[in-house]
Amino acid sequence: MSLLLHSRTLLPGLVLTLVFTGAALISLVWVPYDITVLDIASRMKPPSWVHPFGTDQFGRDILSMIMEGARTSIAVALVAVGIGMVIGVPFGLAAAVRKGGLMDEVIMRGNDLVFAFPSLLIAVMITAVFGASALNAIIAIGIFNIPVFARLTRGAALSLWSRDYILAARVAGKGQARISLEHILPNVANLLIVQGTIQFSLGILAEAGLSYVGLGAQPPIASWGRMLADSQTMISLAPHLALFPGLAILLTVLGLNLLGDGLRDALDPKLRRARV
Amino acid sequence: MSLRKIGLGVISALALTASMGLAHAKGDIIVAMQLEPPNLDPTSNAAGAIDSVLYSNVFEGLTRFGPDGSVNPGLAESWEISEDGKTYTFKLHEGVKFHDGTDMTAEDVKFSLDRARGDDSQNAQKALFAGIDGVEAVDPLTVKVTLKEPNGSFLFNMAWGDAVIVAPETIGDIASKPVGTGAFKFTNWVQGDRIDLEKNTDYWGEPAKLDKVTFKFISDPTAAFAAVMAEDVNAFVGFPAPENLPQFEADPRFQVLVGSTEGETILSTNNKLPPLDNIKVREAIAHAIDRQAIIDGAMFGYGTPIGTHFAPHNPDYVDLTSLSQYDPELSKKLLAEAGYPDGFTTTLKLPPPSYARRGGEIIASQLRAVGIETEITNLEWAQWLEQVFKGKDFGLTIVSHTEPMDIGIYARPDYYFQYDNPEFQKLIADLTVENDPEKRSALLKDAQETISNDYVNGYLFQLAFPTVADAKIKGLWKNQPTQATDLTAVYWED
Numbered sequence: 001m002s003l004l005l006h007s008r009t010l011l012p013g014l015v016l017t018l019v020f021t022g023a024a025l026i027s028l029v030w031v032p033y034d035i036t037v038l039d040i041a042s043r044m045k046p047p048s049w050v051h052p053f054g055t056d057q058f059g060r061d062i063l064s065m066i067m068e069g070a071r072t073s074i075a076v077a078l079v080a081v082g083i084g085m086v087i088g089v090p091f092g093l094a095a096a097v098r099k100g101g102l103m104d105e106v107i108m109r110g111n112d113l114v115f116a117f118p119s120l121l122i123a124v125m126i127t128a129v130f131g132a133s134a135l136n137a138i139i140a141i142g143i144f145n146i147p148v149f150a151r152l153t154r155g156a157a158l159s160l161w162s163r164d165y166i167l168a169a170r171v172a173g174k175g176q177a178r179i180s181l182e183h184i185l186p187n188v189a190n191l192l193i194v195q196g197t198i199q200f201s202l203g204i205l206a207e208a209g210l211s212y213v214g215l216g217a218q219p220p221i222a223s224w225g226r227m228l229a230d231s232q233t234m235i236s237l238a239p240h241l242a243l244f245p246g247l248a249i250l251l252t253v254l255g256l257n258l259l260g261d262g263l264r265d266a267l268d269p270k271l272r273r274a275r276v
Numbered sequence: 277m278s279l280r281k282i283g284l285g286v287i288s289a290l291a292l293t294a295s296m297g298l299a300h301a302k303g304d305i306i307v308a309m310q311l312e313p314p315n316l317d318p319t320s321n322a323a324g325a326i327d328s329v330l331y332s333n334v335f336e337g338l339t340r341f342g343p344d345g346s347v348n349p350g351l352a353e354s355w356e357i358s359e360d361g362k363t364y365t366f367k368l369h370e371g372v373k374f375h376d377g378t379d380m381t382a383e384d385v386k387f388s389l390d391r392a393r394g395d396d397s398q399n400a401q402k403a404l405f406a407g408i409d410g411v412e413a414v415d416p417l418t419v420k421v422t423l424k425e426p427n428g429s430f431l432f433n434m435a436w437g438d439a440v441i442v443a444p445e446t447i448g449d450i451a452s453k454p455v456g457t458g459a460f461k462f463t464n465w466v467q468g469d470r471i472d473l474e475k476n477t478d479y480w481g482e483p484a485k486l487d488k489v490t491f492k493f494i495s496d497p498t499a500a501f502a503a504v505m506a507e508d509v510n511a512f513v514g515f516p517a518p519e520n521l522p523q524f525e526a527d528p529r530f531q532v533l534v535g536s537t538e539g540e541t542i543l544s545t546n547n548k549l550p551p552l553d554n555i556k557v558r559e560a561i562a563h564a565i566d567r568q569a570i571i572d573g574a575m576f577g578y579g580t581p582i583g584t585h586f587a588p589h590n591p592d593y594v595d596l597t598s599l600s601q602y603d604p605e606l607s608k609k610l611l612a613e614a615g616y617p618d619g620f621t622t623t624l625k626l627p628p629p630s631y632a633r634r635g636g637e638i639i640a641s642q643l644r645a646v647g648i649e650t651e652i653t654n655l656e657w658a659q660w661l662e663q664v665f666k667g668k669d670f671g672l673t674i675v676s677h678t679e680p681m682d683i684g685i686y687a688r689p690d691y692y693f694q695y696d697n698p699e700f701q702k703l704i705a706d707l708t709v710e711n712d713p714e715k716r717s718a719l720l721k722d723a724q725e726t727i728s729n730d731y732v733n734g735y736l737f738q739l740a741f742p743t744v745a746d747a748k749i750k751g752l753w754k755n756q757p758t759q760a761t762d763l764t765a766v767y768w769e770d
Contacts, residue, residue: 036641036644037641037645038573038638038642040569040572040573041572043572057519057573057634058573058634058637058641131653132653132654214654218654219636219637220637220640220641220652232497232498233498233501233517233519233520234519236520237519237522
């Protein structure tokens with residue numbers, strides 16, 4: 001609790017994140033209106049008590065769309081970050097075992113290769129080749145999370161391998177894999193959590209970007225990026241069509257970034273000591 | 277310091293707009309459209325964008341379409357038709373010159389028609405010329421065309437952009453440097469941006485009132501809106517975002533013309549793919565569709581409901597919308613009769629235009645209401661042509677057929693929606709050789725009813741053609757009887 005109070009960013013970040021995660025979770029069981037049913041007669045209605053965020057160009061309730069869109073965004077970003085971690089972290093751990101070794105070189109040069117491409121461009125390529133869908137968006141975004149986590153893990157792990165307690169573990173007869181898992185991984189976990197939060201927000205942005213150009217989730221699945229794209233030509237007629245999905249993206253990404261910053265402050269032992 | 281920089285920037289921007297405003301002489305016009313032509317040869321490419329730029333402006337045929345779709349004399353000032361209806365003798369205008377200075381003679385007409393109907397012809401509408409038996413240049417100003425059978429629509433066929441007269445000397449470069457006989461000469465093409473035309477001072481007919489024409493290509497609807505609002509373009513033909521039209525109408529700077537087109541927008545159905553090969557299923561789909569909701573939702577009210585593949589402004593049009601009125605209960609009943617009480621799943625592949633993308637979401641929702649699930653895939657035009665039009669790999673798609681009088685495509689069993697009905701094919705064969713206007717009309721009505729009763733496709737609406745232009749521009753075509761942006765009569769009002 002004192003953590004929350006000490007960090008100026010942690011609390012607002014956490015609140016924003018919880019709001020959108022909550023909206024996504026609620027949409028699993030309940031949304032105000034069924035968004036697969038169009039009601040052309042009541043299209044582009046401004047916000048009112050019946051439709052708090054108004055209705056879109058097909059008469060769908062925008063609040064319901066935002067809630068289901070949150071689910072799409074969060075699901076895509078979460079799985080993509082998951083892919084990045086599950087593949088990237090073992091790579092990083094393996095590379096750090098012997099700096100400059102063959103394994104290290106192969107893994108890190110592979111990383112450089114992926115890093116060398118602008119991520120959104122490759123994501124566009126992947127979805128263009130394999131077809132536009134939420135699944136392909138996940139894969140495309142996930143691939144670019146691999147080197148991020150691999151590098152981070154390797155960097156942090158390298159500095160740990162020279163510590164005395166690692167030496168002690170080796171003397172005790174533990175193998176490299178076991179040391180990596182039992183001693184290195186727990187000590188880099190906080191870094192991974194912070195980075196994961198940041199990558200999560202980037203994933204949401206990437207999903208919105210892909211959907212905006214029509215390469216993300218396809219209709220009738222709701223998606224914030226596509227909502228923005230669809231409302232583009234109507235912005236002077238019905239600004240609320242673009243306002244709410246835009247705000248949703250902004251606030252979610254802001255919330256996750258604040259949360260990431262706050263977590264870093266809270267988990268970093270050096271900063272913690274300075275504060276005390 | 278940074279403030280001063282901003283100030284300077286504002287001043288130079290103002291100066292720039294001011295100078296642009298001054299340079300804007302009344303003899304120039306910038307006309308924007310959505311699609312850029314892939315090349316500039318209307319006689320060997322199907323792309324309608326070529327005609328949108330060049331028809332009547334640069335290239336002319338023996339006959340030409342007027343703004344109302346009527347067939348008027350073009351390069352031929354008059355013609356005689358023999359008693360048996362098989363021989364057409366065209367009298368050509370005197371003193372017609374191509375833009376390279378050479379004379380347009382009967383030999384050029386013979387060359388153009390023979391090239392279009394030849395075995396190695398690349399013409400996209402070869403059927404227009406298929407009935408020609410021989411072309412003879414009687415003298416420099418007289419051409420005699422002999423037909424295999426009498427053809428009631430021969431003069432109509434000769435007005436198509438695919439039937440324009442070209443010169444043998446310049447045919448080699450036609451795709452990049454078109455040389456025609458029209459009131460405007462081609463000057464420059466900056467690919468991806470614009471095509472420039474200038475006034476042909478040696479024009480044989482009524483000279484153009486504009487000195488310089490620039491066609492600009494803006495595919496993105498948002499950019500199109502911005503370009504018109506900022507007056508970067510003087511006119512936008514085929515404005516892509518119908519939702520913005522009321523705003524232009526309310527603005528005294530602009531005029532909005534909403535014309536009719538030959539574009540029958542249909543829910544194209546793969547007639548060979550089960551379960552869509554079952555007529556009951558297609559009938560069920562037809563009754564599941566609420567046309568007005570699609571017109572309102574996708575086109576913001578611009579569009580006329582149709583019940584068959586025929587343009588409502590045509591005198592032979594029959595209103596058959598009652599055959600497929602919106603009735604979801606009947607639709608469910610028909611599905612049950614067809615053996616699909618719980619519906620089925622099929623694909624819905626959508627090309628880029630907003631009528632398709634938005635219409636697709638609405639139709640998907642309407643079909644879902646009767647139990648038919650659709651998997652929506654958004655395709656770019658190239659993919660759509662490859663997968664749907666050529667590959668016939670689709671269940672449903674939405675597309676607007678913009679060619680004039682194209683009901684004949686239903687007589688082609690290998691056409692992408694694969695409707696194969698020998699009776700209908702006979703009907704069209706009869707129509708082709710029929711010269712009597714009353715019998716033609718009866719056959720056309722028969723044809724409309726046949727495809728409507730067979731529920732070949734879902735017939736949605738006739739595409740509207742919105743043009744947004746500066747309020748001072750006069751003489752623009754309102755309707756699109758063929759794909760064309762005829763600027764020969766356009767001028768700026770003082």
